[in-house]
Every structure is written in C-alpha cells, then in structure tokens.
Amino acid sequence: xxxxxxxxxxxxxxxxxxxxxxxxxxxxxxxxxxxxxxxxxxxxxxxxxxxxxxxxxxxxxxxxxxxxxxxxxxxxxxxxxxxxxxxxxxxxxxxxxxxxxxxxxxxxxxxxxxxxxxxxxxxxxxxxxxxxxxxxxxxxxxxxxxxxxxxxxxxxxxxxxxxxxxxxxxxxxxxxxxxxxxxxxxxxxxxxxxxxxxxxxxxxxxxxxxxxxxxxxxxxxxxxxxxxxxxxxxxxxxxxxxxxxxxxxxxxxxxxxxxxxxxxxxxxxxxxxxxxxx
Numbered sequence: 001x002x003x004x005x006x007x008x009x010x011x012x013x014x015x016x017x018x019x020x021x022x023x024x025x026x027x028x029x030x031x032x033x034x035x036x037x038x039x040x041x042x043x044x045x046x047x048x049x050x051x052x053x054x055x056x057x058x059x060x061x062x063x064x065x066x067x068x069x070x071x072x073x074x075x076x077x078x079x080x081x082x083x084x085x086x087x088x089x090x091x092x093x094x095x096x097x098x099x100x101x102x103x104x105x106x107x108x109x110x111x112x113x114x115x116x117x118x119x120x121x122x123x124x125x126x127x128x129x130x131x132x133x134x135x136x137x138x139x140x141x142x143x144x145x146x147x148x149x150x151x152x153x154x155x156x157x158x159x160x161x162x163x164x165x166x167x168x169x170x171x172x173x174x175x176x177x178x179x180x181x182x183x184x185x186x187x188x189x190x191x192x193x194x195x196x197x198x199x200x201x202x203x204x205x206x207x208x209x210x211x212x213x214x215x216x217x218x219x220x221x222x223x224x225x226x227x228x229x230x231x232x233x234x235x236x237x238x239x240x241x242x243x244x245x246x247x248x249x250x251x252x253x254x255x256x257x258x259x260x261x262x263x264x265x266x267x268x269x270x271x272x273x274x275x276x277x278x
Contacts, residue, residue, distance in 0.1 A: 002030030004236065008086050010034040010079065010124075012064060012117065013093025015046040018139065018198050021228035022090060023059065024050050026235070032058040036075065037093065038065045066093055066116030068103040069276055076123035085131040088235045089124060091117040091175075092139045096168045099159035106275070109164060110155040113171035118178060119276040125191070133241070134191045136182060137234045140175035142197045142249070145257045147173040150264065152271060174268060176247060176256050181265035183245025192244035194234035195256070198227040199249075 009026050013019035014035040023033045027050050035050075037043050043061045050059050062078070065071035079086065094113045102111030121136055128134035146169040154160065159167050179195035186193065233251040234240060247256040 002028065005030035006032075007088070008032045008034070008084060009088045009090060009235065010036055010062065010086060011090040011092055012036045012066065012120070014090075015039070015043040017224050018227040018231065019090075019092040020046050020050070021224040022092060022231045022235075024053065025228055025232045027051075027056040027059050028054040029236075030056060032060075034060050034062045034079070036062040036064040038063070064093075064120075065103075066112045066120070067108070069116065069119055070103075072116050072119045073123065076120055079124060080127055086124060086127050086134065087131055088135045088137065089121060089128065090137045090139070090231055090235055091121065092137075092231065093117075094139070094171070095164075097164050099161075099164050101158045104275075105156065107155045107157060107159055107167055109159065109167040109171040110174065113168070114174035114178065115272060115275060117175075118272045119278070121178075121182070122273075122276075122278055128191050129189060132190055135235055135240075136179075136191065136193045137231055138175045138179045138193070138195045139198055139231055140179070140195045140247070141168075141172040143169040144172035144176050144260070145169075147257070147259060149259060150174065150268060173257065173259060176260045177265040177268050178272075179247070180245045180256075180260060180262070181269045184262070184265075185269075186244065190242075192240070192242065194240070194244075194246065194248060196230045196234055196248040197254070198230050 009031050011019050011023045014023040015037040023035055027033050035043050035047055040061050047059050051057055064075040095109055098108055100108040106115055150170055176195045179193045182193040230248055230251050234248055246253050
C-alpha cells in the first residue's frame with residue numbers, strides 16, 4: 001500500500017483537526033493508525049472518511065480521555081495487551097482557550113496537553129523500546145516562547161485567565177521540556193523524540209476561545225493539512241533517524257525557547273512522575 005505498510009502509529013486527537021490530517025497522511029502511505037480520542041461517536045465518521053479516501057482499512061478507534069488519568073492508564077494497558085508493535089506515538093491532542101480543571105484537579109491545559117500525554121508516553125515506553133527505532137512526536141507550539149517558566153502552584157488550580165492562552169503557552173513549554181528530558185533519559189537507545197510547532201492552524205482546538213478573540217485569530221491561520229506536514233515529517237522522515245530531543249517548524253529544526261533548560265525539564269519530570277503516581 002505504501003512505504004509505511006507494516007508500521008503502527010498511535011495519534012491522539014486524531015478525529016479532527018491536525019490529528020485527523022496526520023492520521024490521513026499516515027494511512028495514505030499504508031500505516032496502521034490508532035485514532036485515540038474521547039468520543040467514539042466523533043471518531044467513527046473520521047475513521048470512515050480516512051478509510052474511504054485512502055483505501056486503507058487499518059484505521060481503528062482507541063478510547064482516550066487525557067483529562068482523566070484513569071482513562072489514560074486504561075488506554076495504555078489496552079495497547080499493551082494487544083501485544084503488537086508501536087512504531088510511532090504522536091501526542092497531538094490538546095485544548096486551547098478553555099478554562100477549568102481535569103478530573104484529577106490540574107489546570108485544564110496543563111493536565112490535558114502535558115500531564116495526560118506524560119503518563120501515556122511513560123506507560124508505553126516499554127512497548128516503544130521493544131518495537132525498536134520508535135519515535136515519540138510531541139505537538140507543541142510557538143506559544144511556548146510566551147511562557148516565562150512554570151508556576152507549579154498555578155497548574156494545581158483552575159485556569160486563571162479569561163482566554164486561557166497564558167496557560168496554553170505554559171503547557172506547550174511543558175511539551176518541549178518533556179521532549180528534551182525524554183531524549184536525555186532515552187540516550188543510548190534507538191527511541192527518539194521530537195517537539196514541533198505545526199503552525200497556527202484553523203482547527204477545533206480553538207473552538208472555546210471567547211468571541212471576538214476567535215474571529216481575529218482565525219484570520220491568520222493555515223489549513224489542517226498544512227498543520228500536519230511537520231508532525232508527519234517528524235514521525236517518518238528517514239533523515240531524522242537517530243536525531244532526538246529537538247524542536248521543529250516547517251519541517252526544519254529550530255531553536256526552542258531559552259526557558260527550556262535541562263534543569264527545568266528535570267524538575268518538571270520529577271513533579272509529573274509524582275502527580276501521576278509513576
């Protein structure tokens with residue numbers, strides 16, 4: 001079917017937006033794609049569309065609620081129980097412009113965009129390592145440049161700002177830090193990690209941004225297909241084999257924020273481990 005035939009991908013939030021466009025591109029090249037999201041009712045039409053457009057029947061639904069750590073554990077266990085390889089994990093799902101807390105009491109953007117993916121990834125690491133030459137792709141954002149650090153008290157409280165965009169920036173910084181610390185901890189293995197900015201994309205992630213901020217933002221956004229280009233590149237490009245822990249934009253490496261230091265990454269990892277009970 002294509003150059004990705006026989007390779008298995010898990011894409012979070014793959015029922016819509018960049019995630020769906022990423023799943024479509026991977027399936028179009030013959031990949032076996034697990035569409036991980038909360039709602040099967042929303043996932044199945046997306047899966048049917050991907051199968052119809054690619055002719056690839058290996059596109060499956062995987063239930064996952066990143067705002068509920070119990071759900072994340074159940075999802076990871078179901079993947080492990082299948083006893084099949086996992087070549088690439090694409091941590092794509094996210095929330096932006098939303099306010100609230102997760103089931104476990106964390107600020108919503110931090111809990112979904114970082115902590116849920118942290119737990120999912122660490123639980124699947126044994127499978128990724130066993131598969132060999134596996135990749136972990138974390139969809140971050142250039143919004144991480146706006147974050148000046150991490151307030152570890154604030155991430156344990158409901159969203160403070162009206163738009164939630166400050167908290168979103170912090171969560172995207174966490175994606176970059178997680179990628180870098182993963183690379184350090186996986187040094188000497190053949191599992192590699194990548195963080196990326198997909199571009200400012202007109203996707204459902206912005207659906208809760210209050211009016212009129214949403215209208216202004218969408219004037220400058222790109223398509224979801226354009227947004228999928230860099231995630232697919234990081235997930236599949238042969239020239240990135242053996243490269244790990246770096247940040248990408250427009251399918252090219254870019255320097256991440258100076259705030260993303262090894263010291264901050266190590267502290268975030270330690271606190272995240274404690275909070276998810278790993």
